Structure formats: structure tokens, C-alpha cells
Amino acid sequence: MSFQQGLSGLNAASKNLDVIGHNIANSNTVGFKASRAEFAEMVASAIGSAGGSNAGIGVEVGAVAQQFTQGNLTITGNSLDVAINGNGFFTLTLPDGTAAYTRSGNFKLDKEGNMITNDNASVMGYPVDPVTGLRTGTDPIPMVFPTAEPIPAKQTTKITAAFNLDARATDAAGNPAATPPIPATPRATYGTSINVFDSQGVAKPVSLYFQKTATANTWDVYDALDDPTAVPPVVATPIGQITFDNNGAITGPVATPPATGFSLPLTINPTPPNPNNLPTYTVDVSLDKVTQFGKKFAVSNLSQDGYTSGELTGINIENNGMIMTRYSNGVTRAEGQLALSSFRNTQGLASVGSNNWVATFESGQPVVGTATDGSFGSLRSGALEDSNVDLTAELVNMMTAQRAYQANAQTIKTQDQVMSTLVNLR
Numbered sequence: 001m002s003f004q005q006g007l008s009g010l011n012a013a014s015k016n017l018d019v020i021g022h023n024i025a026n027s028n029t030v031g032f033k034a035s036r037a038e039f040a041e042m043v044a045s046a047i048g049s050a051g052g053s054n055a056g057i058g059v060e061v062g063a064v065a066q067q068f069t070q071g072n073l074t075i076t077g078n079s080l081d082v083a084i085n086g087n088g089f090f091t092l093t094l095p096d097g098t099a100a101y102t103r104s105g106n107f108k109l110d111k112e113g114n115m116i117t118n119d120n121a122s123v124m125g126y127p128v129d130p131v132t133g134l135r136t137g138t139d140p141i142p143m144v145f146p147t148a149e150p151i152p153a154k155q156t157t158k159i160t161a162a163f164n165l166d167a168r169a170t171d172a173a174g175n176p177a178a179t180p181p182i183p184a185t186p187r188a189t190y191g192t193s194i195n196v197f198d199s200q201g202v203a204k205p206v207s208l209y210f211q212k213t214a215t216a217n218t219w220d221v222y223d224a225l226d227d228p229t230a231v232p233p234v235v236a237t238p239i240g241q242i243t244f245d246n247n248g249a250i251t252g253p254v255a256t257p258p259a260t261g262f263s264l265p266l267t268i269n270p271t272p273p274n275p276n277n278l279p280t281y282t283v284d285v286s287l288d289k290v291t292q293f294g295k296k297f298a299v300s301n302l303s304q305d306g307y308t309s310g311e312l313t314g315i316n317i318e319n320n321g322m323i324m325t326r327y328s329n330g331v332t333r334a335e336g337q338l339a340l341s342s343f344r345n346t347q348g349l350a351s352v353g354s355n356n357w358v359a360t361f362e363s364g365q366p367v368v369g370t371a372t373d374g375s376f377g378s379l380r381s382g383a384l385e386d387s388n389v390d391l392t393a394e395l396v397n398m399m400t401a402q403r404a405y406q407a408n409a410q411t412i413k414t415q416d417q418v419m420s421t422l423v424n425l426r
Contacts, residue, residue, distance in 0.1 A: 003415050008058025009408030012039055015061045016401040023389045024398075031071070031104030031355050032387035034394075038063045068346045071103075071388040073380055079315050080107045080115075083385040086377015088340035091124040091140055091368060092117060092356065101341050101366070103385055104355035113147035113312075119354040123338070125323065126370065130333040131305075133322065140339040140368060143323065147312050151327055153201025155281060156306030159266070162289030163299040165190060165210055165219055167248060172211040187211050187225055187236075190297045194304055196268060198278055201308030201329075204271040208285070210242065210297075217244040217292065223266060240264035244292040253287075261288040307331050317381040321371040340376050341366035 016037040026032040040062035073083045082105035084090070089101035100121060107115055107123055115123040124140035174184035191209040198204065209222040220238040227234040242262075243252040255263040263286045270278040289301065310329030317323050321338035343349060348362030359366055371379045 002057070003412055005056070005058040006408050006412035006415060008042065008060060009411070010405060012037070012059045012061055013401050013405035013408060015064075017398065017405070019064055020394055020398045020401060023394050024391065027387050027389040027391050027394075029104075029355065029387050030106050030384045031102060032389065033066045033068050033071075033103070034387070034389045035064050035066045037061050038065055065347055066349075066351070067388065069388045071386040073383045074386055075383050077382050078106075079317065079382055080109065081105060081382055081384050082107065082317050082338070083380045083383040084340070084371070084377050085380055085385075088342050088371065088376045089357070089366075091339040091341045091366075092121040093124060093142065094119075094121045094356070098358060099366075100352065100356040100358050101349070102356050105379075106384055109145060109147060109315075111148070113145040115143035115145065117354070119356075121354075121356070125321070125336040125338045128322070128334045128337055130335065133334040135337060143336045143338070145312060145315065145325060145335055150309040150311050151329075151331070153197060153199065153309045154306050155199040156196035156268075156283050156304045158284045158286060159194060159196070159206075159304045160286045160289075160301065161192075161208070161299070162301035163192070163291075164295060164297060165212075165242070165244075165290070165292045166297050167292045167294040169212040171214045173214070185212065187222060190219075192299050192302055194302050196283060196304055197306035197308055198268070198270045198281065200276065200278065201306075202271055203308065204268065206266070206268065206283075211238075213241075217246070218242070219292075221264065239266060242287060242290060248292045250287060250290050250292075255284070259284045259286075261286060262290070263287055317379060319372060319378040319380065321379050337370055338379065339368055340371055341368050342375065343367070 019035050019037045023034045038061070039059050042057045042060050044057050070085070073085060084103060084105065089103060090105060092100040092102055094100050102117065104117070107117060110116055117123065122142035125143045126135045126140060127137045128134060129136050169185065169190070170182055172185040172187065175182040187209045190211070191207060193205050193207040195203040196206050207223060209225065211220045211222065213220055219242045221240045221242060222236050223239050224236040226236055240253055242250065245251050250262050253262060253264050255261055263284050266283045266285050267280055268283055269280050283304070307329045310327030310331055312325060313328050314326040315323060316326070317338065321340065322334055323336045323338065324332055325335045326332050343359065343366055344364040345362055348360050348364065349357035350360050352358050369376055371377065
């Protein structure tokens with residue numbers, strides 16, 4: 001007579017209660033994945049024995065399997081909170097250099113600007129070109145942002161202009177001999193201005209004026225007005241010409257390398273008094289969107305690519321993991337792209353605490369990529385993935401496990417009573 005079956009049942013039920021209790025304790029843990037105890041029958045058998053002739057010897061816990069189902073997404077409004085909706089894990093590097101993976105996206109910035117988790121693991125991502133937003137590396141690196149110091153100023157290299165010049169305009173010089181006389185058109189009639197920045201981020205206003213010439217479909221371009229009050233008087237000279245075809249489409253000036261399309265170079269002198277003696281610099285004025293139609297002069301776009309230095313004011317993470325940063329100088333640019341990892345067998349991952357898993361032989365090596373690519377899910381900024389624990393189901397499972405524990409204890413009690421009866425036989 002054996003107590004083995006009852007003891008194994010008690011152990012299994014106790015382990016099941018441990019798993020259920022762990023699930024309940026973590027029902028509010030961000031990114032937590034519930035586990036379940038999976039049982040297996042134990043049978044003692046000998047080679048060649050007749051099938052079914054051996055009694056079972058109890059139960060064992062075959063595995064404690066985590067359930068990687070999707071948790072609900074809760075909106076938090078914190079821009080550094082990120083939830084994965086779909087497949088994938090955030091890629092981390094633990095303080096000891098170990099690669100780890102998590103579904104918990106409640107990230108932080110430390111005083112050096114490192115993007116970290118609550119246990120100081122570095123959040124990994126891909127470097128990107130801040131201008132084009134394109135990935136510049138193939139290996140994930142720790143995400144770092146310029147919180148300790150401002151981003152440096154950027155000298156203006158290009159002005160992009162889009163406007164219409166009135167096709168009804170006459171020669172700006174006028175024609176007093178005409179009937180009726182045609183007055184001269186002031187140069188400022190067709191003009192606009194924009195601030196550009198030198199290499200130290202000092203702004204300077206730049207004006208552009210367009211003056212119709214006697215040649216059909218041709219306009220002179222100036223960057224200054226005449227100054228008759230100067231001694232001697234200053235007469236501005238054109239910096240170039242714009243030409244159009246009979247349909248109002250621009251035909252010149254044709255840009256020379258390295259610029260493309262229709263553009264002209266503009267030489268900028270740093271703002272006086274220029275105490276640091278900065279040199280002049282050249283800005284390419286892109287004119288591809290300029291037209292000449294029979295309507296009033298109107299500027300639809302005038303922008304430039306320079307800026308002064310700026311402090312980090314905000315971070316936003318897009319659904320593909322692109323991290324967009326905002327600065328006090330009005331610049332918004334890409335600083336990186338979060339890396340995601342997936343596994344052929346997520347059940348093979350080993351939990352190491354703090355909502356982290358590490359790869360094992362059973363899980364296979366990670367496939368690293370970015371959100372929305374291939375089988376990877378998308379990201380939701382300002383949200384967190386809740387635990388996938390079903391609290392109601394866990395409470396029911398706890399009652400079932402309790403009954404199983406009591407029943408197994410009862411089998412041991414019955415075995416003990418039978419044993420006592422045998423011992424007391426006279």
C-alpha cells in the first residue's frame with residue numbers, strides 16, 4: 001500500500017496554487033503574461049508487461065507554460081509609455097550586458113538622456129538620419145537623447161520657395177511715352193522675406209524681390225532694394241533671373257551641381273557687426289514650385305533648413321517605432337527607431353523577472369526588426385499593455401486547485417486509516 005499517489009497530488013495541487021497565486025499577484029503588472037500549470041500522469045511499467053496491468057503512481061507538473069496572448073491597451077497619456085499591439089518584444093540590454101526582451105513599455109529617460117526601463121536596462125533601437133528619417137545602421141544601439149545639452153545650430157543651406165508671379169505685370173521700368181503712360185513698378189511690389197541662420201545659429205532676415213523685365217516671361221531677382229540716401233547712392237544688382245514658358249511653367253535658371261532642378265545661389269553675409277568674423281556662406285534658393293499665371297502675386301510656401309540651438313521639449317513615438325523629438329527652436333526630427341524582436345517559439349523564453357525574458361536554445365535566436373514590418377505588430381504611444389491575467393478565471397481555478405488539494409489529502413488520510421486497520425489486526 002502506497003501514499004505516493006496522494007503525495008504527488010498534493011505536490012501538484014500546491015504547485016498549481018503557486019502558479020495561480022503568481023498570476024493573481026501580477027494581475028496589475030504591465031506587460032505580464034499569465035502562466036498555467038500543465039500536469040502529466042505518472043505510470044510505473046516494465047518492458048513487456050501487459051497493457052493496462054499497472055496502476056498509475058500519481059501526477060507530476062509537466063510544465064509551467066506562459067500564455068503570450070495580447071493584453072488590453074490602457075491609455076496613459078505619457079509619451080514615453082509604449083504598447084505593442086501584435087507580435088514582438090521590446091529589445092533591451094540589461095546592466096550586466098545581457099540581451100533581454102519585454103512587453104512592458106513604461107520607459108523613462110535618465111539624467112544623461114538614456115532611454116531605460118525601471119530596472120535600468122537600456123532600450124535598444126536603430127540610429128536614423130535626423131534629416132531624412134532613414135535608418136543608418138543595421139545593429140540596434142541604446143537610445144540616447146540630448147537632454148543634458150542643446151542640439152547645435154545648423155547653418156541654412158537651402159531655401160524652398162513656392163509662389164506665383166503675376167503674368168499681367170508689365171516692364172518694371174514703366175513707359176511714360178505710352179498712352180496712357182505706364183508708371184514704373186516699385187521693386188518691393190513683388191517681394192518676400194525669410195530668416196536664415198549662420199553656423200552659430202544667429203538669424204538674419206533675407207529678402208527676395210522680383211522685377212519684371214522688358215523681355216517676355218523674364219524676371220530679375222534681387223536680394224536688396226536701392227538706397228538713394230547712401231553716399232554714394234547704392235543701386236542693387238540682380239542675383240539672377242527667372243524665366244517661364246508660354247504656359248507659365250518655370251524654365252530657368254537651371255541649377256548647377258550639387259543642386260538640382262531650378263534654383264539660384266544666394267550669398268549671405270553674417271549679420272553685422274559679426275563679432276566672430278564668420279565667413280559668408282551660400283544658400284541654394286529652390287524655385288521648382290514657382291509659376292507665372294494671370295493672378296495676383298502670392299507666396300504659398302517659403303521655408304529654409306537652418307535653425308538655432310534648441311533644448312529638448314518633447315518626445316513622440318510613432319506606430320512604426322520612429323522616435324520624433326521636439327526642440328525649443330521649433331525643430332522636430334527623428335532621433336531613432338525602436339527595435340522589436342520575435343521568436344519562433346515564445347514558450348521557450350526564460351523569465352528572469354522585472355517583466356523580462358531571455359532567449360534560450362528552445363526559443364531560438366531572435367529575429368530583430370521594427371514595428372509594422374513583416375509579422376511585427378504596431379506600437380501605440382501614450383499607452384501600456386495590461387497584464388493578460390483573467391482575474392475571474394484565476395479565482396475559479398484557485399477554488400478548483402483547493403478542492404484538488406483537499407481530495408488528495410483525503411486519499412492520504414484514507415490510506416492511513418487502512419494501514420492502521422491492518423496493523424491492529426489480531
